[in-house]
Amino acid sequence: VDTDTKQLLIKNQTAITNLPRLYLDLDDLTINPVRLTDSDHTNKLYEDSYFSLVSETCFFDDVGRFLTEKTFKPIVYQHPFVLIAPHGSLEFLRELGYKTFHPFIDETYDTVVDNNERMKMILKEVERLANLTEEELFKFIDQVKPITKYNYVKLRQKRLENFLIELG
Secondary structure (H helix, E strand, O other): OOHHHHHHHHHOHHHHHOOOOOOOOOOOOOOOOOOOOOOHHHHHHHHOOOOEEEEOOOOOHHHOOOOOHHHHHHHHOOOOEEEEOOOOHHHHHHHOOOOOOOOOOOOHHHHOOOHHHHHHHHHHHHHHHHOOOHHHHHHHHHHHHHHHHHHHHHHHHHHHHHHHHHHO
C-alpha cells in the first residue's frame, strides 16, 4: 500500500470499522446462488440508486481478468456501474460483446496497472458521480439508459444461446 493510501486508511479507520454490515440481497455469505434473487428489497435498492459500485472477487492483477455474478447483477437490473477489479476487466467485458459507460463514466481507471493508482481513480470517479447536480443526474440517467438496455438484451441472448447449445 502506498503512503497516501495508508494514511487515508489510518485516518478513516474508526469510520471504516464502524460501518454497518452492507448486504445487497443475501446476508448468508457461505452460499453463491446461481439464480438472482428477485426480492422487493433488492429491486428497491437498484431503484433508489443511480449507479452501482461493483467490487469483484479479485482486485489485484496477478489473478488476471475474471468476472463473476457480481458484474452481471447490475446488468440484469439495467444499472450502470463502476467496476473495482483488475485492470483490463472492462476491456474484457467489451470483448464479450457488452458496452461500458464511457464517456458518461470515466473508465480510464481500467487501463491503469498500478493497483493503488487504479483504486484512487475509481474513488475519484465515484465521488464525481455521487456529487452530480440534479440536472446532471437526470442527463446521466438518460444517457446511460441505452447502454444498460443493450447489455440486458445481450445477456438474455447469451443465456438463450447457452440453453440452445445445451439442448444440442
